[in-house]
Amino acid sequence: MTTSPLSWLPLPSSTDRAEDEPASESDDQALDPVQLAALHRGRDAGEAAAAWVRSLSGRQENEDHALALEHAAAGIERASHQEVIPGGEGQLAEELRYALGADVLLGATHTGTVPDLAAGERMPLVAVCALAAAMPSCVLGDLPRELTLLAAELDAATAAGRAATTATGLAG
Known part of the structure; x- marks a missing residue:
């Protein structure tokens, strides 16, 4: 798997790459500012959702x-960041498909119970996982337009989920 260019992009708050870390193969791939902005937007939306x-x-x-749920959060971050590889195949890794699947609502099925989620949190949770899972495929089309749109929807789903959490008094 190729390393995401976001891991080495200079960001004021980024500590992803040390100064003495060797350059990766993806360093040679030039990204235009519009692509770069979309990649940052996707990563930021994924981090907020996670x-x-x-x-x-x-x-x-x-x-x-x-x-x-922790696996889903990690999957959201990875799918919206490391898996969005310009020039890549746009495929979501198998373990991410599993982490972002129905288990977020069903929890650990062997328990015979479901996670403690308020009714208003369930739909945004499903939306957040589905949107994150779609992000890697943006590299196959118009990356800046598609990723920016998905990131905006991811932000909206996250906001809806947070609002439901706050409305139910379950924020903690």
């Missing part, structure tokens, strides 16, 4: 449900 999903994970009494 933070909300981690808040859901943190309030689970059942550790297995918490772990399923």
Whole structure:
């Protein structure tokens, strides 16, 4: 798998790449400013969505449900960042398809219960996972337009989820 160009992009708050770290093969691939902005937008939306999903994970009494949601949060971050590889195949890694699948709502099925989610949190959670899962495929089309659109929808789904969390008084 190719390393995402976002891991080495200079950002004021980024500590992803040390000064003495060797250049990767993707360093040779020139990205225009519009692509770069879209990649940053996707990453930022993914990080915000993952933070909300981690808040859901943190309030689970059942550790297995918490772990399923934590895997989803990590999958959201990866799918919106490292898996969006300009010039790549646009495929979502198998483990990410699993992490962003139905387990976010079903939790650990062997428990016989579902995660503690308010009704208003379920749909935004599904939307966040589906939008993140779609992000890697943007490299096959018009990356700046498609990724920017998906990032905006990811932000909207995250905001809806946060609003539902706040409205139910479950924020923690």
